[in-house]
Amino acid sequence: MATAAAPPAPSRIAVVTGASSGIGAATARQLAAAGYRVVLTARRKDRIEALAEEIEAAGHKATAYPLDVTDREAVDEFATAFRTIGVLVNNAGGALGADPVATGDPDDWRRMYETNVIGTLNLTQALLPKLEASGDGTVVVVSSTAGLSTYEGGAGYVAAKHGEHVLAETLRLEIVGRPVRVVEVAPGMVKTDEFALTRFAGDQDRAAKVYQGVAAPLTADDVADTITWAVTRPAHVNIDLLVVRPRAQASNTKVHREG
Numbered sequence: 001m002a003t004a005a006a007p008p009a010p011s012r013i014a015v016v017t018g019a020s021s022g023i024g025a026a027t028a029r030q031l032a033a034a035g036y037r038v039v040l041t042a043r044r045k046d047r048i049e050a051l052a053e054e055i056e057a058a059g060h061k062a063t064a065y066p067l068d069v070t071d072r073e074a075v076d077e078f079a080t081a082f083r084t085i086g087v088l089v090n091n092a093g094g095a096l097g098a099d100p101v102a103t104g105d106p107d108d109w110r111r112m113y114e115t116n117v118i119g120t121l122n123l124t125q126a127l128l129p130k131l132e133a134s135g136d137g138t139v140v141v142v143s144s145t146a147g148l149s150t151y152e153g154g155a156g157y158v159a160a161k162h163g164e165h166v167l168a169e170t171l172r173l174e175i176v177g178r179p180v181r182v183v184e185v186a187p188g189m190v191k192t193d194e195f196a197l198t199r200f201a202g203d204q205d206r207a208a209k210v211y212q213g214v215a216a217p218l219t220a221d222d223v224a225d226t227i228t229w230a231v232t233r234p235a236h237v238n239i240d241l242l243v244v245r246p247r248a249q250a251s252n253t254k255v256h257r258e259g
């Protein structure tokens with residue numbers, strides 16, 4: 001029988017990137033409820049401050065720190081605020097466009113690589129010494145099922161998410177023997193307020209079509225739940241990779257739609 005995970009010591013800090021909405025915000029709420037002092041980072045200061053207030057009002061610990069994960073200088077400065085960190089959740093990122101390879105915008109591809117891969121690299125490099133200093137750290141990479149197989153119109157995003165997947169797999173090899181786990185959570189179809197809308201530059205109709213007829217796409221809370229579960233396993237248990245999809249989605253290209 002697995003040993004129950006001990007609740008984290010009150011000083012344990014969990015840093016969540018992209019905490020202003022969706023999976024990041026839900027993860028911050030759930031990790032705070034699990035006993036972590038959460039540090040919310042995102043570019044949108046007002047959003048993370050409001051969320052930190054909400055979490056504090058619920059009796060948990062939260063602080064907001066505005067941060068652009070692609071700004072390495074700012075990330076290094078952020079890292080100086082901590083002596084040790086228990087958990088880093090690399091969630092910031094997202095998709096831009098769904099054009100075929102033949103016509104995709106190279107700038108979208110670059111931006112996706114920057115936010116998803118370099119953003120994760122920046123935070124992981126800057127905080128790894130702090131995670132190690134905690135004696136039991138966890139790096140979570142929130143990738144995607146797009147990091148494991150491709151689909152038409154997805155190449156720019158798929159390439160970036162494959163990059164994140166490779167980062168997680170390689171880091172796990174490189175730091176084995178040190179007290180830091182590397183966990184990858186790869187969600188499939190998750191209906192959040194912003195993911196599809198951002199992908200389609202605010203086009204509500206195109207965004208709505210992503211989920212059309214799907215009885216129950218995953219919610220941000222479903223994914224936050226899997227992240228929190230993985231993080232709160234006993235320290236010797238490393239959940240390498242969790243693939244999470246709604247029941248209606250058998251693969252990136254096989255989705256059951258009603259009507």
Ligand code: 8X3
Pocket residue numbers: 143144145146154157187188189190252
């Ligand atoms: C989101 C999954 O199918 O839109 O990461 O690429 S998908």
